[in-house]
Each structure stands twice: as structure tokens, then as C-alpha cells.
Amino acid sequence: MVNTLEADWYVDSEIYARERDRIFHPSWWLMGPSHLVSNPGDYLCDRICGWPVFVLRSQDGKLRAFLNVCRHRGATLLTKGYGGGINSVRCPYHGWLYDDHGRLQNTPKFGEELGDEKKSLSLHQIDVHVWNGLVFVKIARDKGVGFDEWLGEVSGLCADFPGPSSLDYYGEFTVEGELNWKTYCDNTVEGYHLNLIHPRLGTALAGGDVQLFSVNDGRSVAFDITHGASGGAREARGAKGLWVYHFPGLQLVLGDKIFKAERVESNNSNHLRSINWAWYGELDEAAKHEAFAWGKQIVEEDFGICAEVTRNLRAGVFTPGPLSPSMEKHVARFQQIVKDILLNGE
Template sequence: MNATTKASFDWTLPARDYCDPALYQRERKEIFARNWMLFTWSERLKAPGDYVSGTVAGYPVFAIRDDDGVVRAFHNVCRHRGAQLLEKEEGHCGKLVVCPYHSWSYTRSGRLNKAVDFGEGISFDPQAWGLYAIDAEEWRGLIFLRLERGGESLVEWLGPIHDMAADYPLDRQHYFTSKDRDCAVDWKTYGENYLECYHCRTMHPGLCESMDIDSYRIDTYAKEKFFHLHAPKRDGGLTRGLYFYRFPFLMLNLYDWGSSIATIEPLGPGRIRHINWYFFTDISPEKAEENSRSAAWSAQIVTEDLDIITGVQRNLEAGIYTRGPLSPKYEYAVKSFQDMVREGLEPKEPLRGVAAE
């Protein structure tokens, strides 16, 4: 006798895909490097010379506002001996980016300025020996980077999100607080959890009190690689909201009064940093307590998710569970997400700009 009925359902990815080091390296090059990734917000780069440094998919990078007011981004590596150029998370570099190791210097546009006292008669072409550049664009007060240069613009990558979010005042909201946490969870484990509410009644009582769970749905846009989450508020809710997940891991929760902006920094197979920023239209002292409560409520939902999927990740790595069935009623978006993973790993043209000579 069969253990299941004959009704059709799809299967999850194999458990090994959530902890395989070799697969993670393929994801890093084929998926992460080819997509725009949220890096920081524009208010941190107010003046020419202001910079923010960090990592994107394991690559040390920094973004800087140049002399023309344009945001540029580079790998945080000196062309001489590979030293890290900017060591602070944010700051102001003055007219030049100067390597702390041997004092090679670069302009804000990335050109080599000077190879200090290198040797008589030896010169370097300033453009050819400039910093390794990566793509950078701003969208409504947020800064995105792309490791592989060229391809579709950020607005093209955002697709329908750009127009659907047009009347939400994201670019008039201001940073209030953030909550970042390192977790023993694979990026796919997190994404799949985000894209189903099968677990909501069990895991999120507070969310279900404020949301009409019976009307919850997720619209999947396979070609554009994004998901529109519909979560109607119960009577008495504060305001309308707009909720997006753009593959591989951009999460936008937009309201008239504030926004919860989240992303993932993959740290390795089975490890992520969950990054969540909270912006509000009014960040005056009078609104601080109310804003703090709103951010804490949102962060609690993430905590509930991370608590359960950390155990999921342990079991994915333990060697007993191999794969499971996906509910066609509740987990259709998970299936679409997994199809995007498979498609992202298909053979493509060689990368440009990630590990240039």
C-alpha cells in the first residue's frame, strides 16, 4: 500500500543542498554575484568621500560617494599586495583612498593616484591599475551593489516592484534602528520559510491577531523572480501595506508611516546574517517609543522564525531527513523559489568583474 495518496505534489530540494560547501561556492558565483544585493542606505553617504564598507556574498567591498555625488563601489582590496583599504564600517576618506599597508592611493572614482616610492623608472597606468569596480545604484534611498558588472539596471531588476511601490514614501523615511543576527541557517532555508504561511497559525500568534490569515496569499512572478505577499490587516489595522520578496533574498515591507527592509548576507553553507533595518516617516523623540514598539514587534516575528528553522537546519545536516513533500495549497511559492534556485545554477556565460585580472 502506498504511503501517500495519488494526488500530485512536488518535493523539496535534497537536504544536502542546504549544507554542501561545493554547491555554496556555485551559488556564490552563479546566483549571488549576478543579482543586485542591498548593501546600505543613502543617508550614510551624504557627502563626497563618505563611505560604507562590508561584505557581499563573502567579498569585502565598499561604497563611496564620488566628487560628482555619484555612488561608486569597489572590492575592498589594494591592487599592490591585497591589503584591506578601508577598515572601518563607515567614515570619510578625504580626497583619496589610501592603503594602510604601503600607502598606495586611489581617487574616489577608483583610479590609481600614486604607487608611493615604488622604484625608479617604474610607472603604472592609473586606469589599468585602478580598484576592482563593482556596479552600484541607488533606488529611493537604498543602495544596491552587483558583483558581476553589466546586465540589467537596478530598476529593470526590480521589475514591477518599482511601479507598485511608487506611491509609498520610502525615500521620505529615515533610518531608525536595525537588528542584525548571525544564524546557523542556510539562505534557502530562510527564503522558503518566508514564502509560506502554512506555519503561521502555529508559530506566529501575534501576527495572526493582526492579520486576516484566511485571506493570506502569495502571488508568484516566476519570470521577474519576485513574490507579492498579500497580508490584509484585521479591522482596526494601522494602514495599508505592501510586501515583496525579490529573489534571492531582498525583503521589502512598505507602509505609509514606515518600512521594514531586510536582506540576507550568506556567510557559508548553512550560515547567514539576517539584516533588518527599520525606517519611519517621523523619527522625532516624541515618536521614539512608538517606533521602538513597532520594530520590536516585527523583530519578534523574525525571532520566532529563526528559532524553528535553526532546528530545521540541524536536521537537514544530520543525515536522516532527505527530502519532503510540498503542499500545493500552501507551499506553491516555495516550489517556485526552489525552481529559481535550480535555474540560477544552470550553466551560463563566464562571469565578468568578480575576479578580474
């Protein structure tokens, strides 16, 4: 029988620092919907695992991504989540100005002319990629793999379902709390908790008897959420549906009339934030509202139980328990992946 990880893995800030460096830094992260940066001058900005990032559609039509940090003394450059109509970025602290390629243009009242040094003070550029109506970024330029390799077989799973390009964008919601990111992932890759934590979802999915399978050598776990869907759920999801987790922080809900993308990220061992963007097909407003609210309720239910688990792990009273070989095999695999990366530097 495989046991859960020791509680320390969820608490220790040294372990979190290694996770941030080895898992989060080289990974691709969902930044937001690409329709928000469709025109030159449009931008998106946010923090991902603490790293300040912005993505900007330059006047030449190309999408570029940068660390959102001034090269002078570290101020945050763009502060609003998204916007448009900019062809340069001025630092709000001392007014340094960067063009939309990230190049330092001028440094008002700096005094000594920077001369050639200016060229070395461009914003730090990071990788950006658009897939299926979604913008992704990768913080580490010198680590990790290309986007397609990272996503692997998940793109094939999505091919059978409509994406943002054929659905209507509805809105976004955020859920944030004090929990360790791995408690949420442990939870997310098993259907064992479904009936008790999500009674409404359990009923809609025929008593929570969901089929799970993994691809990408266990880095992605998918639930078939077609079975037994009834009422509002069936209306929103249509005849078939799939829910997908992709390591380390991407989740997708796929259906005939729904697409939801979620980024799950943290900035310390006791923090988690889930940002969700939802699109719907031909549904009336009430059904969209209902599906959106229910999606949020499910995330909140998971956050609730995982925050309780995290509190107990932090209290130092938990000794590892056994994982069910049938119900929790994907949890065991997820934990093994984390261990391999942290212990072997894989």
C-alpha cells in the same frame, strides 16, 4: 505533488559555490540607505556574500562602488561600516593611496617606480545604483542584468507606499546565524508557518490568513499584510501593508507609516546574515521602538526555525517531504528557480 529539494542542496559546499557564482555574483544587492552617502566623501562598506565592497561619493558628486581590496597584496581598505570626509583611500597595510575614482596615486617606499603599471592597478570598480533611497551594488560587471530589469515589477508594488524620502530613518539591526540561505527563503515565501512561529503576527493578521501573490515569474513573492491588522500593528502600518521578497536576497516591508528594507546574504552553505534598515512616519517614539523591536523579533523567530531545519538537513536524516499545492506553491517555484539556474546555467 512536488517534493522539497534533497537535503544535499542545502549542505553541499560545491552547490553553494555554484550558487555564489551563478546566483549571487550577477545579482543586485542592497548595500544600505542612500542618505549615508549623500555628501562628497561619504562612504559605505561591507561584505556581501563574502565579497568586500565599498561605495563612495566622490568629490565630483558621483557615486562609485569598488571591491574593497588593495591591488598590492589584498588588504581590506576601508574597515568601518560607514563614514565621511574622505577624498582618497589609503591602504592600512603598506600605505598605497587611491584617489576617489579608485586610481592608484602613490606607493610609498615601494622602490622601483611602477610607471605605467600604476594605471592598471586601479581598484576594481563594480556597478552601483540608487533606487527609492537605497543603494544597490552588483559584484559581477560582466554578468547579470541592469537594475531596473532585475527589480522588475517590485518597483510598481512600492509605488503605492511611502519610501525613505518621505519617512524618518530610525535605525538598523542585524541577525546572523548558522542556517542555509534557502531554508530562509523557503520559509519566507509561505504563510503556512505564520501562526506557530510568529503567534503575535498571526493574531495581528487575522489568524494568519494572509494573501500571497507572486510577480516577476515567481522571483518576487508578496504578502498582503493589511488584513486584520490591529493595535500597534495597525498604528504602524496604517490602513494597508505589503511585505515583499525579491530573489535572491531582498525583502521589503511597506506600509502607510513604515518602510523596512532587508538584505539577506550568506558566505557559506551554513551561514546567513540579515541586515535591516527601518524608516517610520508620524509615530510617537514608543510606537517606533515597538515596531522596530517587533520587526527584529520576527526575523529572529524565522532564523530560529530555519537554523533547526538546517541542522537536521546537515545531520543527513531528512528525505524530501511534500509541498502543499495551496500553501507552499511559492516554495516550489523558488526551488525550481534555483534548480534551473544551477542545472541549466539560466
